[in-house]
Amino acid sequence: MLFSVHMDTVEPGGQVEPTLRDGVFYSAGETVLGADDKAGIAEVIEALEVVREEGISHGPIEVVITIAEEIGLVGAKHLDYDMLNAKRGYALDTEGVDWMVLQAPGANHIQVEIEGIAAHAGMTPELGLSAIQTAALAIGQMRLGRIDQETTANIGRIEGGVARNIVPQNVAIVGEARSHDPLKLKEQTEHMLQCFEKAADQMTCTIDGEQLRPKVSVDVHADFPSMSVSENSPVVALAKSAAANLGQNLKIRLGGGGSDANIFNGHGVEMIILATGMTKVHTHDEYVSVVDMVRVTELLVEIIRQS
Numbered sequence: 001m002l003f004s005v006h007m008d009t010v011e012p013g014g015q016v017e018p019t020l021r022d023g024v025f026y027s028a029g030e031t032v033l034g035a036d037d038k039a040g041i042a043e044v045i046e047a048l049e050v051v052r053e054e055g056i057s058h059g060p061i062e063v064v065i066t067i068a069e070e071i072g073l074v075g076a077k078h079l080d081y082d083m084l085n086a087k088r089g090y091a092l093d094t095e096g097v098d099w100m101v102l103q104a105p106g107a108n109h110i111q112v113e114i115e116g117i118a119a120h121a122g123m124t125p126e127l128g129l130s131a132i133q134t135a136a137l138a139i140g141q142m143r144l145g146r147i148d149q150e151t152t153a154n155i156g157r158i159e160g161g162v163a164r165n166i167v168p169q170n171v172a173i174v175g176e177a178r179s180h181d182p183l184k185l186k187e188q189t190e191h192m193l194q195c196f197e198k199a200a201d202q203m204t205c206t207i208d209g210e211q212l213r214p215k216v217s218v219d220v221h222a223d224f225p226s227m228s229v230s231e232n233s234p235v236v237a238l239a240k241s242a243a244a245n246l247g248q249n250l251k252i253r254l255g256g257g258g259s260d261a262n263i264f265n266g267h268g269v270e271m272i273i274l275a276t277g278m279t280k281v282h283t284h285d286e287y288v289s290v291v292d293m294v295r296v297t298e299l300l301v302e303i304i305r306q307s
């Protein structure tokens with residue numbers, strides 16, 4: 001049995017001043033509360049304390065507290081998995097209460113550089129090949145946004161050109177594709193890259209008797225694999241059974257982003273994500289109530305008891 005949580009928070013963090021008002025933790029200052037994911041850490045530690053205090057018999061339990069989750073699951077990616085024996089587990093790292101996440105999308109980061117030819121825009125535009133126009137053509141014919149229920153795509157940043165009167169030589173574009181289905185992720189990624197190639201073909205022209213085509217260089221890297229744990233898996237059955245015993249009703253929600261659980265699943269640890277009670281994460285209004293944290297802790301204790 002493995003419990004996974006992460007100790008880093010998003011910015012602005014640092015000097016977080018937690019306050020407790022009417023049984024709810026808030027941040028007092030201009031920072032996030034950091035309940036994402038400190039609520040999860042507190043719940044796991046408290047669950048282990050309770051197990052010890054009450055002398056509850058249990059099998060081997062492993063706990064991983066990762067770093068650098070928010071900036072790209074870096075801690076989980078660099079973990080030495082030989083140190084772990086557990087083959088199943090729970091990540092405490094999603095909003096609300098009574099939720100479990102069994103599926104989350106995988107993502108590809110896409111970086112494209114287009115190199116055209118610079119020229120004076122007023123005197124000799126026919127000697128230039130516009131990288132901005134090439135990018136516009138490519139993005140204009142690209143399927144973006146919500147592709148289907150389990151696939152999304154975005155061009156998130158574009159940067160290029162030098163001055164108003166220069167045909168732009170270089171443009172850099174950063175985007176992403178996400179899908180719960182690895183095949184759809186591959187197809188969407190290829191579609192986006194093909195749009196750039198097609199645009200480069202469309203922009204190809206003859207300059208000074210020489211046929212010239214904008215250069216397109218692409219860099220795609222898999223940011224994290226998708227995760228998909230079956231509803232019939234032992235790890236889900238155990239969570240449901242533990243919840244039922246406590247009169248809690250665990251519901252299933254689709255995950256929208258990558259979390260450490262994606263990486264653990266990729267390393268053969270069957271892991272689902274449980275809600276920690278944290279709410280409005282990644283904002284100054286983030287909060288978590290003591291009652292909800294107790295509820296989650298009771299669930300963890302019951303999972304350990306039944307495992």
Ligand SMILES: [Zn+2]
Nearest residue numbers: 006036037093
């Ligand atoms: Zn988190």
